[in-house]
Amino acid sequence: MQARLEEVKTQVQATLDGAIATLPESELRDAMAYATVGGKRVRAFLVMESCRLHGIDARAALPVAAAVEALHAYSLVHDDLPAMDDDDLRRGMPTCHVQWSEATAILAGDALQTLAFQLLTSEVIGDAEARLRLLRAFAEAVGANGMVWGQAQDIAAETADRPLDLAEVKRLQRAKTGALFGFSAMSGALIAGGDSAPLGRYAKALGLAFQIADDILDVTGDEELTGKRVGKDDAAGKATFVSLLGLEGAKAEARRYVAKATDALNPYGEDAENLRDLARFVIERDT
Template identity: 45%
Template sequence: MNSAFTEWMAAKQARTEAALGRFLPARDSLPQRLHEAMRYATLGGGKRVRPLLVFAAGELSEAPPERLEVVASAVELIHVYSLVHDDLPAMDDDVLRRGRPTCHIEFDEATALLVGDSLQTLAFELLAGQALGERQIEMIALLAHASGSRGMAGGQAIDLASVGKALTQAELELMHALKTGALIRAAVLLGALAGQSLREQEQRQLDRFAKRAGLLFQVVDDILDCTASTATLGKTAGKDEAADKPTYITLLGLAGARDYAENLRHEALIALSGFGERARRLTELADFICHRPF
């Protein structure tokens, strides 16, 4: 990564962290334990890839930074809610997230359920309650669709039903287009919607990029789950293999998955080629997602 991109990324991560800190309820406000758990789950960890995509896509449409931090925070709140619920014993049953005990381990299962519920509703409260431009209703609908049964939640349902099964590549890609890709796609499109309207062809190009980037993220995640340590990942390594879940490693092998990741990165970059310098940060983020060391 070049130093300019590293500095840009650090600045946007810090801005997102500060915004989340403002938007989340104060730790000492009632109900105190729930608010403490919400802040515990959300603050002080994570790469903030989805907020970074929001800010990068916002550069294409010249979106005001104050709008983008609202959108970035809403997307990240949905992401964190999904992590809190996915880690529960009824789902993936994990004890480590972002290098710390998962929310239900640090607090309890009932609190973790309420944390997820509260983060989800706070995300939509932000999108509905802040001034985000003339396409605000469209933005709310987009995030809702990406989060529900035809998006992230639906992908998780397919994932749970696929344990111990051998999926085709098309079936695996559908599952991850919903579970992981839907929210990543939403982050990109929401960032662009926060600014000036793009031409129809530009919208199609951006959507193509967003879909390729979402799939790329999952393929690399599968690779890292197989090759990186728990300490490096900040979550339990090898969990998918231990749970007998279908992954791109089981389907394509490690070398095949790495080749597929590079192909997806290439396709994502081609989709951005018409934007020129305006897509510089999105291009750099595609490289970061593909080659991230953790």
């Protein structure tokens, strides 16, 4: 799985670099390139594996993988802004607005969202109907019904008069992280016109396991390895899986979701072994 992840990283980076290289030379373009370097590429990996499971070749899958990573990069750039989470370190480098400026970071994020949609129109992905199925599902996942709604709830919770309870944290994270995980995992089925429900269930559980692991790393993690500041949630008095369940309780909950995720893959048999490995990886990672 690690070798496969490295291969995906290289291919997706090349696709993103290629798309950004066609843009007019400017600080905006440089900031977009800067924001799309690095990362674990979990979402891209989900796309590539989902496509492989549905007989979609890598050449068709790559623009979709690049699209989800461009979208994810935009969400990080905007989330890191001073008016939002106010982070100065991301993927081991200064955040986009620290490296450039707030204005450039806002615009680079904006243009990365556009680029994500643009990549999903690529003819190589499949026929027009297939691309439209992707575009509709993507818009549903990443806007005010999904990812942005989750981020807005996360920000609102900071000034609320009480911390969120467990059900609210799960609902928020299903939107903020889970919606794009879901799109990524279902993308192959969407292109092929197949049943996306098992991969949808997998992604829902995987997204929660991933977020619990993130909350655990915010407590136990090493800035050198994670490439981002740790201890921020606790300092902000934010409700997380760790604050709500305790460290051991959170670890148990993460394992429970990993089991749920791998169970959802039963219909795919051995073909889904990489996705099972990924589910185990997301809670064992130290980055």
